[in-house]
Amino acid sequence: MDTDVSWKFLVVRGVIGIVFGILAVVWPISTATALMVLWGVWVLADGIGALVQASRPESAGTRLGSVVLGVAALIAAFFAIFSPQVAAETLTWIVGIWLILRGLFEAIVAFSTRLPGPRWLVLLSAVLSILLGVFFVANPGRGAVGIAVLLGIIALTWGVVYVVAGLLTRRELAEAASRR
Structure with a gap:
């Protein structure tokens, strides 16, 4: 790649x-909605792919799993595309439950195993995971908006x-060129 193009590419990406x-910070609800619709399109394609895979003769041993995965993906895609706010809230609720479980697991690990580092850091991580998880479960709408703002x-x-x-x-390129 031409070095002149490389710095321009970085600036454009930036x-x-x-x-x-x-835009994500100014319009977090629209951002969360748009992300859900995009995710829904991806899940739709994934679900169709799983169902196509299930129809192939070489997938005889995994056919049922592919069908279940495909149907579940199509249902998730339907909600994400046609009701993105509900999908965002549901996904935030699921993430909240995951964070709570993760925090509980981290707390158990902090007390039941020998850790190479300070135990209090693992406990702090556990507490933060649990608090964030409780926030998401109790406020899935605000949680989805919060995720959009954080992403922004x-x-x-x-x-x-x-x-x-x-x-x-x-x-640096200009300085190197002037030294030549």
Whole structure:
């Protein structure tokens, strides 16, 4: 790749990240809705693929699993595409349950095994997982919006990093060219 193009590519990626990040933070509900619809389209394709796989003769041993997976994916895709808010809330609820279970498991591990590092860090992680999980389960709508805002902040941050990296790369290339 031409070095002149590489720094420009970094800057463009960064600007796209910044724009997406700002939009996600300013319109988190729309962002969560759009992400659910996109996820629904992907799950639809995955479900169709699983059903096609189930119809092939070489999948005789895994046919039932592929059919179940395909049908489940089609149902999930239907809800994600035609009712994205409900899908986002449901997914947030599932993530909340997972976080609670993860936190409980981490707490058990912290007390029942020998850890190479400080035990309090594992306990802190457990408490944070449980608290975040309880928040998601108790407030799935706000949790989905929170995830969209967090995604926006991450995209915005990475966007700034890419723009800075691109501009620094440009400066280094200019300095190297002037030394020649």
